[in-house]
Amino acid sequence: MSDEAAVNKKGLHLGRNIRRFLWTLAGGDAAQFALRTRGGMEHLFILTTMGNMLGIPVPMSYYSLRLLPHVASRIGAWKRWMLRERDFTDTLVSECL
Amino acid sequence: MNSVLIPVLGAIVYIIGMRFYARYIDRKVVGADGRRATPARMYADGVDFMPTPKTILFGYQFKSIAGAAPVLGPIIAIKWGWLPGLLWILLGTLFIGWVQDYMSAMVSMRSDGKTFGGVSFTLISPRARTILLTFIYLYLLLLAASFANTVAKTLADAPRIPLAVVMLALAGVAVGFLIYRGRIQLALVTIIGLALFYGALVLNNYVPVSASWVLWLVFALVFSFFGSVLPIWSFVQPINYLSFYIILFGMAGAVLGILVGHPSLERDAVTGFAAAGDGLPLWPMLFVTIACGAVSGWHGVVSSTGTSRQLENELDTLPVAGGAMFLEMILALIALTIVAITPPDVTGAPGKLFGDGLGRLFGYLYLPESVGRAYGPLMIVILAITLLHLVVRFMRIGTNELLGRAIPIMRVPAIGTLVALLLTFLLAYTGTFNYIWVLFGSANQLMASLALMIASIWLVAERKKVVFAAIPMVLMYVTTMAAIAILSKQLLQQAITGLAPDGKTLTPDKVIGNWVAGVIGVALFVAALILAYDGWQAFVRHRRGQPAPASAAAQ
Numbered sequence: 310m311s312d313e314a315a316v317n318k319k320g321l322h323l324g325r326n327i328r329r330f331l332w333t334l335a336g337g338d339a340a341q342f343a344l345r346t347r348g349g350m351e352h353l354f355i356l357t358t359m360g361n362m363l364g365i366p367v368p369m370s371y372y373s374l375r376l377l378p379h380v381a382s383r384i385g386a387w388k389r390w391m392l393r394e395r396d397f398t399d400t401l402v403s404e405c406l
Numbered sequence: 407m408n409s410v411l412i413p414v415l416g417a418i419v420y421i422i423g424m425r426f427y428a429r430y431i432d433r434k435v436v437g438a439d440g441r442r443a444t445p446a447r448m449y450a451d452g453v454d455f456m457p458t459p460k461t462i463l464f465g466y467q468f469k470s471i472a473g474a475a476p477v478l479g480p481i482i483a484i485k486w487g488w489l490p491g492l493l494w495i496l497l498g499t500l501f502i503g504w505v506q507d508y509m510s511a512m513v514s515m516r517s518d519g520k521t522f523g524g525v526s527f528t529l530i531s532p533r534a535r536t537i538l539l540t541f542i543y544l545y546l547l548l549l550a551a552s553f554a555n556t557v558a559k560t561l562a563d564a565p566r567i568p569l570a571v572v573m574l575a576l577a578g579v580a581v582g583f584l585i586y587r588g589r590i591q592l593a594l595v596t597i598i599g600l601a602l603f604y605g606a607l608v609l610n611n612y613v614p615v616s617a618s619w620v621l622w623l624v625f626a627l628v629f630s631f632f633g634s635v636l637p638i639w640s641f642v643q644p645i646n647y648l649s650f651y652i653i654l655f656g657m658a659g660a661v662l663g664i665l666v667g668h669p670s671l672e673r674d675a676v677t678g679f680a681a682a683g684d685g686l687p688l689w690p691m692l693f694v695t696i697a698c699g700a701v702s703g704w705h706g707v708v709s710s711t712g713t714s715r716q717l718e719n720e721l722d723t724l725p726v727a728g729g730a731m732f733l734e735m736i737l738a739l740i741a742l743t744i745v746a747i748t749p750p751d752v753t754g755a756p757g758k759l760f761g762d763g764l765g766r767l768f769g770y771l772y773l774p775e776s777v778g779r780a781y782g783p784l785m786i787v788i789l790a791i792t793l794l795h796l797v798v799r800f801m802r803i804g805t806n807e808l809l810g811r812a813i814p815i816m817r818v819p820a821i822g823t824l825v826a827l828l829l830t831f832l833l834a835y836t837g838t839f840n841y842i843w844v845l846f847g848s849a850n851q852l853m854a855s856l857a858l859m860i861a862s863i864w865l866v867a868e869r870k871k872v873v874f875a876a877i878p879m880v881l882m883y884v885t886t887m888a889a890i891a892i893l894s895k896q897l898l899q900q901a902i903t904g905l906a907p908d909g910k911t912l913t914p915d916k917v918i919g920n921w922v923a924g925v926i927g928v929a930l931f932v933a934a935l936i937l938a939y940d941g942w943q944a945f946v947r948h949r950r951g952q953p954a955p956a957s958a959a960a961q
Contacts, residue, residue, distance in 0.1 A: 326461045333465025335650045336592075339643045341456075341466070348452030 407675075409743045410668045413661075415496060416739040420732045423500045428508070428728050435871050436512055438720040445519035446716050455519060457718035460726050466716070467730040470708040471507075474553060474789035475698035475850075476734050480742035481756040482843060483695045486688050487676035488746040491696055495742065498693075498700030499735040502878040504728040506854050509861035509875055510706035511727040514714035522710050522860065529863050530944040534937060538856065541933050542707065543804045544926060545853060548846035549704075550630075550797050550826070551833035553790040555842060557626040558834070560757035560790075562619035564783040566610050571787055573606035574652075575629060578645030586639055599648045611780065623834055626791060627827045633795025634802045634823040642795055649792045656764070656785045657737075659778075660744055663767025671746045684840050685907065690889040693882075694847035699738025701882065703853025705731060710857075744782075757783035801826035833926075836919025841897060845923055845930075848889045852934050855882035859941045867948040887934060894927030 360367035380387075432438050449455040458466070483491040510522075517525050522542075526534040561568050581599040584590045633642050679688045698704065709727050717723055744763035752762050761782025768778035805822040816822050833842065858879035865872040896907075901920035904912050912920070 329459075329461045330465045330468075331654075333462050334469050334654075336647050337462060337465055338469065339639065339647065342638060342643065344456065345453050348456075352451070352453065 407671050408668050409664055409671055409747055412492065412739050412743045412746075413664065413736065415492070416736045419496050419500050420736065423504060423732060424724070424729060427500065428504055428724055431505070431874055432508070432721075432724040432728075435874065436509075436865075437870070438512070438723060440719050440721045442720050444515055444717050444720060445714070446718050449519070455715045458716040459718070460722035463713065463716055463722065463726045464730060467708065467713050467726050468733055470712065471698065471702070471705045471730060472734050472737055473698070473793040474556065474786065475702065475704075476738040477741040477760070477786065477789060478556065478756055478843075479696035479699055479847070480738050481745045481759050482840075483692055484673060484742075484745050484759070485677065485681040485684075486692055487674045487678075488671060488742060489675040490688055490692050491742055492739070494692055494696055495700050495735055495738050498696075499731060502854075502858075502882065503701040503705075503735070504731040505875055505878055506701055506703075506857050506861070507705045507709050507727040507731040508724055509864075510709035510857050511714045511717065511723050512720075513861055513864045514710035515717055515720065515723065516864075519715045520710075522707060522857065525710070525860055525864070529860060529867065529948075530937075531940045534940050537933050537937055539804075539808070541849070541853065541856075541930065541937075543801065543808060544930060544933075545703070545846070545849040546797055546801050546804065547826075547829055547833065548842065548849050548926065550794060550801065550830040551837060552839075552843050552846045553794045553797070554623055554626045554630075554830055554834045555837070555839050556756070556790045557787050557794065558619045558623035559755050559839065560783045560787050561622040561625070562617065563755050563758060564761070564780065565614035565616040566780050567607070567784045567787065568615045568617070568622070569610035569613070570603055570607040570784060571791070572625075573603050574645060574648060574788065575632075577602040578648055579641060581648060582640045582644035585644065596648070596651070599644075600651055603648065603652065607780070607784070620835070623831070626794060627831055629791060630795040630798040630830075631823055631827060634799040634826070635819045638799075642799070645795075646792050649788050652788055653785055656781050657740065659771060659773070659781075660740055660764055660767050663764075663770045664740070664743055667767060667770030669747045669766060669770075671743075672749045673746045674750060686840070686844070687892070690885040690892070691844060693885045694844055694851050694889045696738070697847045697850045699734055699741075701851065701854050701878075703850045703855075703857055706854060706857030757786045760786055798823060798826050798830070833919070833922055836915045837923050838916065838919065841893060841920075841923055844889065845893055845927055848886050848893065848927075849930055851882055852886040852890070852930065855879050855886060856934070856937055856941075858882060859938070863941060863944050863948055866945060883934075883938065887931065890927050890931050890934075894924050894931060897921075897924035897927060 356365065356367065357372070361369065444457070446455045446457040450457060480491050480495065483494075513525060514520055514522075517528070520528070523535040523539055526538050561571065577599045580602075581595050584595045584598070585592060633645075636642075680686070681688070681691070693700075705727075713727060717726065741760070744767065745759045746763075747766055748759055748762045752759060761779040763778075764782035764785075765775035765778030768781070769775045802819060802822040805825050806817050809816040810822075816825065858875050862872050862876045862879055865875060897920045900906060900912060901917055901924055904917055906912055906916075
């Protein structure tokens, strides 16, 4: 690499580093908070879905009972949706239009 | 002396410190190894442990450690002259400050990302963790009281800025909703937020808003209440985001003003051993008045909690932790320069001094001096209040942690916050600012010496050279204990006699304030004695290669 190219490359790094530094000072904590929140939600998802399988005593019946008042009014509709007969024309609206 | 020399001296110390001394310690003594896996890489859980590039992590570290303290400390310390403050900032950072920041991150990283509490449990003793966490809570209380007092007094003295501060809160809330709920482009939202803020500042210039400092104290605490209980994205983050630009513009103007105008320093280099006004002695009080900017225990807490868990390579520890400390030194030097160029007959609260200096510097940039005189106190208030609501949030969590099991209602965020704010109000309302600030500084510096103690014990346990950490630790410990002892004695004496140092009778609220602050000082003194005793026992034990009592207790 020529001397000029090396200086140019160093200058590019300095500019990029200063921009990164200023960005972090301005809003980096907000971005990091969003990442941590997402990470926390992923951990919670794994705990609730896989916890019992992985040996963590997650009392699913307890959490199900806690959620029951919020879903009770929809259970009838949910049953009808789960058990309804389907054929390929059902996908016309959801997949094609 | 030409004011440009101060930042130039800072740059020289930065280069010498980072390039030679710090690098030698990092490579030859501690032995940072780029091939060793860091906790961030080993665990990478996406929540606490996240490998982060050093340039971004440097920004996080600097933002976490640099607040109002590196600006306020040098302003308050001008009462001894500018030379003692300059020497302490330069030499303190070079031999103590960066060591504390760097070693806190390194010890935590080499201990699987454990915090101070966890490391002290393992290295020293189980009770060391409890005492340290209680110590940190008292420190946060003093910090909150100091900054709340600063905000209240500065707003009371500067009637042309309160509207802008209130608008900052409102604009911040609006910005938060526009970004996260409205999904509006960030640049546009930023312009809207800043336009609202500067519009309010211009309006306030024509319509001054005066109120008592008690009312502004309540305002600061209400502001902090919302910061503590509301979701962080809706209040704290957008307000701090807008504040960044306001502070950046001010500091950029100050630096340009120094370079363009290069004014002479007007203040005396040294005024005497006893400070003008309150008569506090230069030693040990200077060393606890200027904390951040030279050495600060808060940096150790930050380094050992967030930073150590994000370092993706051990070789990044020095540029991130050490480098951020050296940069904060530059910030403190700029603040020192700003106040040192003001004439000696300019006296008053820190905000007034800072504003006067900033006004002069803005004048060299062909801006009206009145702009700087308003912008200076505004920067002090914003720096203090943006940290205050984070500290109260932290205190709320601390209240939950320390009292939540014994008193379940403390787990309710609003209740925990109210407890923290009531204590803060009590201390800020009844205490004398100078004493509260120095007590806060003492607690801060004592925490730094405890961080250096943990680092020294770790170095001994690892069979490494310990002198570079142990000598600063002893110096800081002796100095801060002396400061706390002198201060507690003065406070309790005044509380018992009911007389101020000038012989005037204290009002009942000031007597209460002196009792509260004096008792806190004694509590800190006793806690530090116990920690030093346990620390010495641990030091001797590790030198003999014996296991720590914590591991035996755990079994």
